Amino acid sequence: MFVLSFLVRRLLQGALIVFLVSLLIFTLLRVVPGDPVRLMAGGMAPEALIEQIAKDMGLRDPIVVQFGRYMSGVVQGDLGQSFVRPANGASTGGANFNDSTRGERAKVLDLILETLPMTLQLAGLAIVFALAFSFLVGIPGGLAPGRWPDRLAFYISSIFVSLPNFWLGIILALLLSVKLGWLPAIGYQGFAYTILPAIVLAVELSPVLIRTLSASMAGIMMEPFVAVGKVRGLSRSRIVFGHALRNASVPLLNLLGIQFSGLLGGVLIVEFIFDYPGLGLLTINAVLQRDFPLIQGIAIVTSAIFVFINIAVDLVATMIDPRLEY
């Protein structure tokens, strides 16, 4: 009963969020200057042709009409078709625009579904790395406020947070891949190609995890029940691993939920650098080619994933701490 009503409520809220995201990105793309048709048709295309294409594609209708048409498609699971990518896979640049019918263009949903698993693999591995590292550094830091493990955690997180991901990616690729030959870097021909990008992402993700973990751990160790637990006869390891860690995991979980969109931002850059065929690379190419339907589709899918992840996070958090209520 509880879970059911919770899910219903959150899913409704989530649908609202996804709707707002669609509205936002849709309007933004149409308000900012820059005509996608011009790009598609190439600089040489005559004005009349451009107008004709734009009309055919419905791009000269009022925004509200366009949005309504788009959303009715979205509700039926149709995210539209890419402006520039043909269905056979390879992307076409703006220059070699030919008058192919729109039916041959790739479906946005297919493009996203092809690349999403790759990105999930990368993001998952990055989270595993980041969590493992953060626990190793953050928990000792939180248990010894003011002493060297805490300082270590402080310095590590301060330095890691100052490393721009694209630069770190370049340097690590140069060092580990080109000079030392330990890990493959560019493209994707097997799982090993995920490791290096995942390390870069983990470095980006871990500072905030380390900080949250050590701060909440330190905070919980000050709670009265920890001190009283000792007087009640519980051993320190029991207090730390049985109680404190359990309590500290709630803020960490919430943070992971919120960090998801930050993580995707990182994925974008890292995939671009390592030429990793995931959603991020797709996004950058979509933006550079002004492929509006694809950009919109990606924004909607990622915000939907964000909503689901946060629902899951909140469910788990309520299971850990019954006081929470969402």
Add this chain to the structure above:
Amino acid sequence: MTQPAPLLAVRDLSIDLRTGSGKRRVLSDISFDLAPREIVGLIGASGSGKTILSRALVNWIEPPLEIASGQVEYKSSNILTVAPGPMRRLRREIAYVGGDPMGALDPTLPVGHQIVEKLRAVAPEIGAAEAGKRVVDLLDAVRIPSAKNRFHEYPSQFSGGMMQRALIVDALVSNPAFLVADNITQPLDVTVAAQVLRLLRELTERFDTAVFFVSSSLPVVSDVASRILVLEEGRIVEQQETKALVAHPKHPYTYELMSQIPKLWAEGAANVPASTSKDVVISVRDVCRSYTVRKRGTFAAYNTVRAVRNVTFDVLAGENFGVVGESGCGKSSMMRLLSRLELPDSGQVLCNGEDIAQLRGKDLLKFRRNFQLVLQDPFSSLPPRTAIGAILEEPLRTHGMRDKRELRHRALTVMDEVGLPSSLYEELPIGLSAGQRQRINVAQAMVLQPKVLIMDETLSSLDQTEQFKLLKLFDKLQAQYGLTYVFISHDLAMVRRVCNRVAVMYLGEIVEIAHNERLFFDPGHPYTRTLMSAVPTLEERRYRPEDYLLEGEPPSPIDLPPGCSFAGRCPNVMDRCLTQSPHLTDRGAHDMAACFLLDPATARSKDIAERVVA
């Protein structure tokens, strides 16, 4: 004085507090014995070192505190030097209950499971099933209703009183030789505290546990302990058998402590203004206020908490009117309604005949000016980063005064009136004592020269000496400006001391309104008698807890039972009380109580209420 074989012997114990600039001694040369099965009380003002001493007895001294010298001998070994491993096993015999029941357990795990965890940590030979059974049995023994289910519930689902019972179970479950009870009744309501104390006595007798009982209230300690130690600034200044101590305190400090205990029934207990006015300042008519809270785990279902139900009373000009009740009785909602921070769902609050809900603009500002609030918590009621002078001038600015010199003059005048030195004008409130802060609050209310002051638990965070001083100040201001005070409080003794008339609230209703003397000597409602039986006092009780204090806690204001809301805890409950709800009945001289015992002809009560109001 000491028995031949003490269970616990404290010898020359001194403890230091390490501060930035050196050490300060907080306990010096403490020596005493605790015999098996004995209950020893420790009394002292806040800051006297009571809690430090009680923690030392369970080997819980952590930096910045450190043991300077002495020992705590249990079974002929000094527990202060026992290694952590053996100490953990010793915890089976040495138990501790503190004054913060809601913080004592991990909020994310069920209460019962945590007690089992503790039992098996100190006594690993006990199996899980057996431990579970033992805990449920004991939870039952401390009269936690449906203990089997409660075993699986979380700390946040327990009330403060329930939690304190569970913690007593937690302490006694390993059958310890002695128990340190540090201020265990402090956060609880009087009736709940009295119940918990009764329980503690029963159980420790049953388990042959010795108790070291710490409290800042001498009446509470004398209720429980057979022998009392008096602690003043880290030294034991007196120890005597309880009866002897109460009858003949030897040390001047003990004497002073006793003289500060407010009196309830003795001569001179009340010191109320001679109010002769018949002018009604505030008139509360049939006011109701409910809050809706979302039902846990549902999509759109709401619970209605009926915080204030059909409350009617008048406050006369120049009098001190008291509203008393335990937590959750609706007195804070009442305060918000009186000060127009909230509006009633139905009914009216009239001020000088005008409905305050209708006030707008200038009229509202004028009402605000005449009607000020002095709040409960001296620490959160002042904006933390504003100088005191600016705090006092802010209300004047709000009311349109702009002249800097005039502002300053008014602020300084009012500071002088409440006894704040003018040198504090530029200072920030940080670092001031609770009493000083409360004076700022009073000054802030007084600066607008109001006619009515509402005191929401204004004195409850102050110690007796400070309370006494502030009450004197209130007297002075009243005499000078003809103020009317409304005291909202849980403290019967305070109300007894200052109020002309008192309204007793229970679960959102007024169950009794009476003049001071009548209320304390001839209460008309069983709940009032229950309160009187539970209030800690050294005097001979007029109402004995054995007769009036039943088990059980107030029902939840969400699903109120039909009939009289006090029926579940009432010693005089009748069949009729379970179905019908009594109205306020006139007992003469404008004193009223809502009980069927008073007048079978309840039909008339409504007319009477109206007549009284008119």
Add this chain to the structure above:
Amino acid sequence: MSVIDVVPAETAEAVRSASISRRIWRLAISSNEFRVGLAVCLVLLVAAIFYPEWSGIDPTKMSVRERLIPPLFLQQGWSWAHPLGTDQIGRDMLVRSLVGLRYSFLIGVSTVMLMLYVGCSLGMIAGYYGGKIDTVIMRITDAQLSIPMIILAIAVLGVSRPTIPAIILVLGLSSWPTYARVTRSVVMTERKREYVRAAQVMGASNLRIMIRLLAPLILPPIIFVSVLDVARMMIFESILGFIGLGVQPPTPTFGNIIADGRKYLLNAWWIATMPGIFLCVTLTSINLMGAVLERARNRIHGGVS
């Protein structure tokens, strides 16, 4: 807590009586980490402001004869002409980095100011009024938080032309939600405090309470911690530059310098590496300050009455 714990007790005692922001500041300035961060940051800023003009080197001037000079410590016989070396067309890397730092810092600070303004006002309104207003603002916040801001930023900048105001606007408008959330939650706890209630009883209007009572109390700690976001925004600016959506060449920015240098990574690794290290040092100094301030704030707020 660690870094702050080095604060001598006397200092801690002395700051007791000051206002919260001053206490946070004093606590922070007494830590070595903060001082180091501040010193490095100031030196870099002064250099960025004065060195390019003072040295007289044009960051866009090409010189075929001086191309691909390695940095100072790799040269044979140290020559101070180009301490960080030159790139593939002979432009001085130090001057380019410092000019890049100018833009980076300018964009970082302005963006954070915009974020603070939008986020804090909306958060204050949401937290203070609650109810429907709160719901609407928080839903918008949720929606914004659920799109990766970098996607939003590059989508908008990729489609329009990236100018400096556009970059500031896009970065700022896509990351205010965190500030709205933080402000809202503080306001919600603070407005239940008794002094707010007292002010209401005294007749103060809502606007008055928000501006005179709440804002001076709530905002300084948030502003202190926003130092961390200056660094974050500088990273985003460099990311935008890297993918070609930042300030456009020939104006040097960290992003486009590194993107250029990447092509020459194998034979002239310093072109991509040195500006990166330069950027990292700057960011670390800012982040050190921000993190110390954050800890100081937590400590003061934890210990304040």
